[in-house]
Amino acid sequence: MNIGIIGLGLIGGSLGLDLRSLGADSAENATPEGYRKPGRVLGVSRRQSTCDRAVALGAVDEADADLSLMAQADLIFICTPLSAIAPTVEQLVDHLKPNAILTDVGSVKTPVVRTLSPLWPNFVGGHPMAGTAESGIEAAQFHLFAGRPYVVTPTETTPPAAVREVVAIAESLEAKVYSCPPEAHDRAVAWISHLPVMVSAGLIASVAGETDPEVLDLAHKLASSGFRDTSRVGGGNPELGVMMAKYNREAVVRSLHTYRQTLDEIADAVVREDWGELERYLTDTQKARSQFNL
Secondary structure (H helix, E strand, O other): OOEEEEOOOHHHHHHHHHHHHHHHHOOHHHOOOOOOOOOOEEEEOOOHHHHHHHHHHOOOOEEEOOHHHHHHOOEEEEOOOHHHHHHHHHHHHHHOOOOOEEEEOOOOOHHHHHHHHHHOOOEEOEEEOOOOOOOOHHHOOOOOOOOOEEEEOOOOOOOHHHHHHHHHHHHHOOOEEEEOOHHHHHHHHHHHHHHHHHHHHHHHHHHHOOOOHHHHHHHHHHOOHHHHHHHOHHHOOHHHHHHHHHHOHHHHHHHHHHHHHHHHHHHHHHHOOOHHHHHHHHHHHHHHHOOOOO
16 A cells, blocks of 8 residues: 655654555554555655655655655545645645545644545544654654554544544554544644643743843743743744644634633632632642543
C-alpha cells in the first residue's frame, strides 16, 4: 500500500519516518489485524526545498510540489494547517484513485468532516494528539505517536473499511486509538488542548506585563520547571492557536468562560482570606487531576 502525505512539517514528516521504517522492517505477523504494510511513502509540500529535505532526511521516498504525485497513493494523510485542508482536498480529488482513502490530522474535526465527507466518501477524520514546540520538517522524529492518543471520528456514512485501514495504521504507530463523533471530539479537546493554549498564552502575557523592569528581569531569571511546564503550549505556533479558536470557536468560548468564572472564585477566596475554602478547592483539583491519562 502506497501512502501519501500532504504537508511535510512536524506531523507529516514524523508520520513518514515511522511509516517508511515499518514498511522496510516490520514482519507481517507483528502488525495489527487488517494492517497492510506501507509500500512507498510519497510526500507533497508547497516548497520544493522542503520536498528535497524530506527525501534527504528519509521521511519520504519521493516528494514533489505537485499534487498529481498522489495519484499513486492508496491512503493519504492531509497534514496541512486547518485552513488549508478543504482547499487542498478540492484540488486533490481529480488525482485520486477511485478507492483511495483520505484522512487528516487536524485538531478540530466537526467542520473538517462536514466539508470533506461530501467531497470524498472515503474520508476518515483523524487527530493524532502528539507534537512538540518545534515545527517544520527538521523537527520530524521517530516514534512521535507512540503511546499518545490518536482519535478517529467516523460518521454514519463513513465506510467501515476505510476506518479499519486508518485505525490499523495508527495502531502500527503504537498510538492509543479512540473513536468518537466529531462533535464530542471538539468539545473534549477544547478542554484539554485548546483551552490550555489560551490559558498558557494568558499567563505569559500577564508576566510580560509586569511594569517594574527589575521585577520582570528577576522573573525571567527565576523561571523554572513550574513556569516552563505551564507556559510551554502558549509559546508554540501562533497560527495553530488561531486556527483552534477559529474552527472550534463555540467550544473554546464555552471553556474560556467557565475557566474565567473559576478564576474569579479563586480570587474571591483569596481576597476574603478564606483559606479553608481555597484548601478545599485545591484538594478537589488534586483529586480530579488523577483521573486524566497523564
